Amino acid sequence: MRIAFYGSSLVSAYWNGAATYYRGLLRALADRGYAITFYEPDVYDRQKHRDIDPPDWCKVVVYEGTVEALKRVAAEAAKADIVVKASGVGFADDLLLQETMASAGPSTMKIFWDVDAPATLAELKAAPEHPLRRMLPSLDLVLTYGGGDPVVEDYRAIGARQCVPVYNAVDPQTHHPVPADPRFAADLAFLGNRLPDREARVEAFFVEPARRLWRRRFLLGGAGWHDKPLPPNVGYIGHVPTADHNAFNTTPSAVLNISRDSMAENGFSPATRVFEAAGAGACLITDAWEGIELFLTPGEEVLLARDGQDVVDLLAGLTPENASVIGERALRRVLAEHTYAHRASEVDRLFRNHARRVEAAE
Incomplete structure (x- = not known):
């Protein structure tokens, strides 16, 4: 057809x-x-x-x-x-x-x-x-x-x-684990364009935790953030081409998903980034929204944050070993059910x- x-x-x-x-x-x-x-x-x-x-x-x-x-x-x-x-x-x-x-x-x-x-x-x-x-x-x-x-x-x-x-x-042909790339080294990375109905949540879930964890390195990718005031420990790298998404997801200790206002309120709306990160074997932290368990199991295949304090607490308790386990579980789940x-x-x-x-x- x-x-x-x-x-x-x-x-x-x-x-x-x-x-x-x-x-x-x-x-x-x-x-x-x-x-x-x-x-x-x-x-x-x-x-x-x-x-x-x-x-x-x-x-x-x-x-x-x-x-x-x-x-x-x-x-x-x-x-x-x-x-x-x-x-x-x-x-x-x-x-x-x-x-x-x-x-x-x-x-x-x-x-x-x-x-x-x-x-x-x-x-x-x-x-x-x-x-x-x-x-x-x-x-x-x-x-x-x-x-x-x-x-x-x-x-x-x-x-x-x-x-x-x-x-x-996830499309396993395009999103999959790759070797780490020093350009994207960070304790926590977030990739998303600057949009009016997401910015307040980015402030709460990403920028404020970065201010509090001033010894940790944070990485921000996406278009439109060039004139936003950011803490000195946040590196801004602008638009990230899709060819770099795997390395962006694989390299940091963890990556963050932040939903837009309407999708967070409605629930059952996993962003593309959720599956791209899982497909790369990343340890994903996502803002909490209804229905996440239909796609990834909280605490085992994905970490949930209700607010910025949860992001701070999750990073404090995250080790390379448990981050790797979470990423591996997420990868197995999406390949089995969500391609x-x-x-x-x-x-x-x-x-x-x-x-x-x-x-x-x-």
Whole structure:
């Protein structure tokens, strides 16, 4: 089957946290025989910061950030068996949704794929006339990369026919243990772009513990933090290309995951970083959120922090030996249950069940 996928970017992770999610899942679907074309706009300097070249398992079409170019690529949806419009593309998202779904054929499966479901739902609930909300009843499926039952119930309540979470995972071909790299040596490292709905939590879970543990070395990676006041024991290294993610996760004594506000409040929303860190065999400390035990066992495969004091206490009790054991357990767990091959199997089943229903109705 042919998939036309309209997303933020496949080839660049610059200001684009969904990149590794797209890569892992779409590669796994390509392995199952899907022919995929990924359409992405040239915005936010992403094309100047490519992490990968266009892969051989997916055709990538980059279009200008103009309405004319958007309409031209949206018309390509007519050739596909499955049309996917992702959230957060970054240029005229509402228009892109309308144009792609209008171009799709009558038997084409039409999907909205939400990579920020709690935030999207908050926006939709506050705007009854929102274009996406009006279109939900006409779409065959909403997929999300997190959220659990709360997100499913909320989407169904505002008009979605069907909503299914497809969680982040690890691609063992790209995220795996590597030798330590002195560039990333630290007692605790955090990787994440600076966003308004995450910054207060970064202050509480990362910056404040660094101030208190002034003899320890902390490392901050991600875009946008250059003008934030930081303690002298925090090294800031800017954007970290995906090619360096394994070393960034493997080298420090521990790595930290900090959820965005909406995802922490909703729960059941493991970030890409959780699986990337586990896939590299890292000792992961994550802020506590409901549902973590569905993915990693607290205290055995991941360490939980309810606040900055917990981060301080966990670091104080962490030894190289128990950090290594936690990382090894996490790696075994994600390889056994949480790879993109596992996720693609679920998605493939959804797609084929829909195709059978359409065929039976004809």
